Amino acid sequence: MSDLLERLRGRGWRLTAQRRVVAEVLDGDHVHYTADEVHAAAAERLPEISRATVYNTLGELVSLGEVIEVTTDGRAKRYDPNAHHAHQHLVCAKCGTIRDVHPSGDLLADLPTQERYGFAISAVEVTYRGLCPDCAA
């Protein structure tokens, strides 16, 4: 995602300090931040940044396909910058840790035609749930 800013500028994005900071936060460790966590991390570098701007910017990044929105519980959405590699998620039922995983096989092929009800299916999301090694102990 290092050339993200270039790609965005190419699409007519106005490059502001706020947007740069949000993009840099997501570009860091491969984590799954909530919007509030992104805001907190961004505010360390740019203290006046507002929540509204973080929400706006995250929404734009999602629309542009640069970031994926993940909802593993009913709580806050999380933002996954690993949008250019198809992957699924493994979630600890106890501590909530999220890991990216890569199932084998064609997930779409598992749904028979008569189970598609005429839908034009474009995406499959899989969440594996269980206990991580720490919580299982």
Place this chain on the structure above:
Amino acid sequence: MSDLLERLRGRGWRLTAQRRVVAEVLDGDHVHYTADEVHAAAAERLPEISRATVYNTLGELVSLGEVIEVTTDGRAKRYDPNAHHAHQHLVCAKCGTIRDVHPSGDLLADLPTQERYGFAISAVEVTYRGLCPDCAA
């Protein structure tokens, strides 16, 4: 789910009018209501029922394994009474309609051991997304 009330009584549930009405609402058409929709439907039969009781009862039914909690977007959770038949969900990206579907194959087997990071995996949730026939038109 017709013998639900019997099963619950067997587990020491105190059977109140409120709980009966919530269970009856879920037992109706095979829909995926939000908590507020359950509350509205329940209030038609029992006008004084409170939101808190509906939330409590739904939470209990989920804990008891009688109902499944589904989060397909970041909005309200939905409650699926079809808990005794393993199934997954097909969601229309435009209108939000949800259908229960039954993929073939062993979904768990698709995740290689080295992609499990030591987790003890106990469940797999799959959401297929696409446009339903009406919205695709």
Place this chain on the structure above:
DNA sequence: TCTTGACTTAGACATTGTCCAATGTAGGAT
């Protein structure tokens, strides 16, 4: 029928997200 511990209620509160009017500014035009 009495008693009691579990259940329900109303409403305050918490979390997450959205919207708006006022203000600021990036980047093209001059």
Place this chain on the structure above:
DNA sequence: ATCCTACATTGGACAATGTCTAAGTCAAGA
């Protein structure tokens, strides 16, 4: 280099969903 202006940001009000608590109510066993 400076100016313009459309687009971006801000702060705070508002909305949607869910949780908690103290006080009152009731199902079901004795």
